Amino acid sequence: MNNGLLQDISASSQTKSDYGRRDFLSKSMMALAGGFSTAEAMLTEIGEARAQDPRQPTLSTANVVASFFPGFRQTQIETSGAIINVLTGGSGAPLLLMHGYPQTLVEWHRIAPQLAQRFSVVLTDLRGYGDSSKPPDGENHFGYSKRAMALDQVEVMERLGFRQFAVVGHDRGGRVGHRMAIDHRDRITKLAVLDIVPTLRMYQTTDKVFATTYFHWFFLIQPAPFPETLINCNIEAWLRLKNVPFIAPEAYSEYLRCFRDPATLHASCEDYRAAASIDLEHDAADLDRKVECPLLVLWGEKGFMPHYDVIAAWQERAMNVRGKALPGGHWLPEQLPAETLAELIPFLSEA
Numbered sequence: 001m002n003n004g005l006l007q008d009i010s011a012s013s014q015t016k017s018d019y020g021r022r023d024f025l026s027k028s029m030m031a032l033a034g035g036f037s038t039a040e041a042m043l044t045e046i047g048e049a050r051a052q053d054p055r056q057p058t059l060s061t062a063n064v065v066a067s068f069f070p071g072f073r074q075t076q077i078e079t080s081g082a083i084i085n086v087l088t089g090g091s092g093a094p095l096l097l098m099h100g101y102p103q104t105l106v107e108w109h110r111i112a113p114q115l116a117q118r119f120s121v122v123l124t125d126l127r128g129y130g131d132s133s134k135p136p137d138g139e140n141h142f143g144y145s146k147r148a149m150a151l152d153q154v155e156v157m158e159r160l161g162f163r164q165f166a167v168v169g170h171d172r173g174g175r176v177g178h179r180m181a182i183d184h185r186d187r188i189t190k191l192a193v194l195d196i197v198p199t200l201r202m203y204q205t206t207d208k209v210f211a212t213t214y215f216h217w218f219f220l221i222q223p224a225p226f227p228e229t230l231i232n233c234n235i236e237a238w239l240r241l242k243n244v245p246f247i248a249p250e251a252y253s254e255y256l257r258c259f260r261d262p263a264t265l266h267a268s269c270e271d272y273r274a275a276a277s278i279d280l281e282h283d284a285a286d287l288d289r290k291v292e293c294p295l296l297v298l299w300g301e302k303g304f305m306p307h308y309d310v311i312a313a314w315q316e317r318a319m320n321v322r323g324k325a326l327p328g329g330h331w332l333p334e335q336l337p338a339e340t341l342a343e344l345i346p347f348l349s350e351a
Contacts (some may be wrong), residue, residue: 007023064254068109069123071116076131078259079155081148083130086156087123090116093189094162095348096153097123100194102239103269104130106254107170110337111344119348126176127152128267130258137270144270145278146179146199154184162188166348170194170333172271178317179282181291192296192344194332195305197313199275200283205308213304220272228265235259246335290319296347297323298340303330322347 053316065074065087070087087105095115099107105123115121125132126149135143142148153176157165166189169177174193181188202210202217211218220227231238239255241247258264295318299305306325324343328336 036288067250068106069112072112072121072123077156077159079152079159081143082127082152083133084127084137084152084156085125086160087112088121088160089113090119090121090220091180092119092158093348094157094165095119095121096157096165096167097121098126098167098169098173098176099123099129100169100173101129101271102241103171103251103255104258106130106251107300107331107333108247108333109135109251111333111341114341115344115348116284116335118345119166120162122157122162124153124156126172126271128271129264134263134267139273140278140281141270142278144267145282146176146274147183147279147282149176149271150180150183153180154187157187166192168192168194168344168348171196171330172231173242173276175199175279177290179279181293181295181318182286182289185292188293189245190294190296190348190350191291192298192341192347193314195299195303195330197284197305197308197310198317199279201308201313203276203280210304213307217272217276217345220269221276224266224269227269228262231259231265232262235265244331246331248334251334262278290317292319294320294324294347294350296343298332298343299325300329300332301325301327305327310331 007110012291029055065072069089072087075086075088077084077086085105089112089204097105097108097112097115099105104125107124111122112123128144135148138145138148157163167177167180169175171191171194174196177188177191177193178196178198181191198236202214236242236256239252239259241252241255259268295314297310297314299310310325311321311323316324326332326336326339326343328339332340
């Protein structure tokens, strides 16, 4: 990756003139969207939410376990950087499932029970999401870098007694899985990523189609509290999943519950800000390091990924790649659970 891209991406936060323009725009939009008091109150709520200890399961969390994941156990595991909400179930070889945006571990409710018949399944809310804690942003958004998120997950698995394990990640969870397979290659036996190509590749090849379809990548990275304030004005409109036929109403209610927490809203933006800054630096520094474990790539043929040669993009970053398109869109675990399982189970079961 050339230095120009990193400079272009970070320039808005490094120059006084551009900061002034963005600051004026942010404040103007806050005034229109609900006044300065709205933004100030929101930032206060974020601070208060971070001060709370999430280790005690909420009633909603208990209901989720009972209704979506019968037989699973819920716990909170404290890592060196966060407190991670965890569900465990089944027996066999260990398998970690990581969700995407704007979801929580609930997105696996149509897949995890079947996987638990063959594997020791661990589901987590990524730091900043769901009922996991929301750590500080850190310098250059390091607190939400995929490196920090990956370390959380490795430490969770270690605490559960699993030094080596397989990983399946959808969307943001796939990006965490990619970083995990680079930073902790001795831990990951197999990796499956759902509906993504590498972050670095996507930013390097940005064009009008990508910027239009994935506009949220460029909106969420704007300085706080601009995107947080606008989303907070109508969270349901932002989530846009309420009337998607294959999203269970109960699952949508969980996503909405979590996004109504201002700390979650801010943390999710930090996830994307990290992807456009510190994550790119990490990826550029590791261009000579490939994923060594077997990699399965699945994507929706009706989504955006066919814009790329998906297999070729991953062959640049991994040694042993296989995969295929499935007849759906982005939300594979919820839209095409049977088809997704039909690909995952043979791959994960191979010796």
